[in-house]
Amino acid sequence: MTVYKIIAADLWKAAEHDGVFAGARMDLQDGFIHLSTGRQVRRTAQLYFKRQDGLVLVAVDDASLGGALRYEPSRDGDLFPHLYGLLPTAAVLSVRPLPLGADGNHIFPADVD
Template sequence: MNTTIYKIAPEPLWREAESRGRFEGAPIDLADGFIHFSTRDQAETTARLHFAGQDKLVLVAVDAGLLGDKLVYEPSRGGDLFPHLFAMLELSAVKWVRPLPLGEDGLHRFPDMEA
């Protein structure tokens, strides 16, 4: 079974990654030594806690099955297991990229994550 994991990223940073053919990480990823991801159930809370009020974001869906043993699920917020990638993200593992706009209430409006 292929599991989809999600990365929230500033759109300009993601567009740079697309031009390079790989995503090396956001500043927090580079500082921590791995790329932070969320599961479907974790993504909205991640947006609320770590990206509150930020506009011009994208939600990136990644096929976790293509990341191999460099993807590790580790305990984080509340003891939940979060996917962490200890490598660059090759864009061949990306399923889709969609805008993550802010609503009038200041919360992000998530796209359909099924497709």
């Protein structure tokens, strides 16, 4: 399954340089990297990233993350993917811009479900 991380483009660029992503501020505070499934990612964007420009959508192969990835109850009791460890850039399937629409919501690629 593919899981997703919404992140500032400049922060992701630094991760690509380092070969790993250690987490954004909220991830570091919570002790794991917050990820979303395709079904969850649009709502995550609405709740936590509305009207934020300069973001990218990082798609990751969840199987490549091994036992460090756990699906745990979160918003509305839904199981969200949480990564307890570093996210290796080698596990990334794609990195795409996440532009803003006129309504302040992000425009997602058609293949994200």
